[in-house]
Amino acid sequence: MLGLKGGVGKTSVVLGLAGAALQRKIRTLVVDLDPQGSCTGTLEPGATTSTLADVLSDPTRSVLRNAIAPSAWGEGLDVLVGGEETEAHNRPDPDHAGLGRLDRALSMLDTLSMLDTMADKPPYRLVLLDCPPSLGALTRSALVAAEGALLVTEPTVYSLAGVQRAFEAVQHEREHNPDLHALGVVVNRVRTRSSEHNYRINELREIFGSLVLPTVLPDRPAVQHAQGAGLPIQRWGTPGAREVAAALDVLLARMLRARQPRRQRSDQACPRCG
DSSP: OBOSSTTSOHHHHHHHHHHHHHHTTOOEEEEEOSTTOHHHHHHOOOOOSOOHHHHHHSOOHHHHHHTEEEOTTOTTEEEEOOOGGGGGGOOSSOOHHHHTHHHHHHTTGGGGGGSGGGTTSOOOSEEEEEOOSSOSHHHHHHHHHOSEEEEEEOSSHHHHHHHHHHHHHHHHHTTTOTTOEEEEEEEOSBOTTOHHHHHHHHHHHHHHGGGBOSOOOBOOTHHHHHHHTTOOGGGTOSHHHHHHHHHHHHHHHHHHHTOOOOTTOOTTSOOEEO
16 A cells, blocks of 8 residues: 555555455455554564564565464454564665565565465465555565555545655556556545545546546544454444445455456466555
8 A cells, every 4th residue: 555645544444455355255464564563553463583674684485484473353364564673674765676675575475385384374365565654665665566556545635745646656666567557546534525525536536537446435433443442444343334344345346356467477376455
């Protein structure tokens, strides 16, 4: 997930899609690239001997495996654990070799089932990458590794500039990753009765056309309540939570349909969404 303005709810969208995938029994890995570690904190994975920072330093199969743990949300949803130590890899002007380390590590995911600790588990069908709200090495590494980028924004005047920068970043990174494409712009925290929100959504459609997804995510307190309780929105059970969960399920289905196969990878390989 990509959003180059803080506070647009990018991590909430990642968590919501992870919960939707869990509900559909789609084995999913969440990669927590944001040094704030919000995904890791909410999903509460078990203890690991490595983290994403170690993977970026030494992208080997064993280090990767030691940085992944099951989430507390349920079987089939794992976390590549992040945290503030990842910030050390967020250099503003990284070299191309450094940008390829995450891609190199994630390309080993399909072979992790060969290890004893993963022998009874199927391959991941979906990988969700939660990027920080800046265009440093971590976000660019995600764009090099991803098949698709979902651009997250809010319907506010200040968020429009952020989504424009995010779209330009995707187009620029296609030089290094020609398989990368924009999955669309998802508008988050929408109040449908707000004339300002409706105006900004129309403005987004004038700029990005059909790239703006028809499914918007409504602004409901249930999202923060569920995250505060460490639960997926799909298990919160209020009318607002059900409304958000339904929209997320539609969004997940659209993302899976829009998947494009990467070069030199089989049709069974899991899509990676930044």
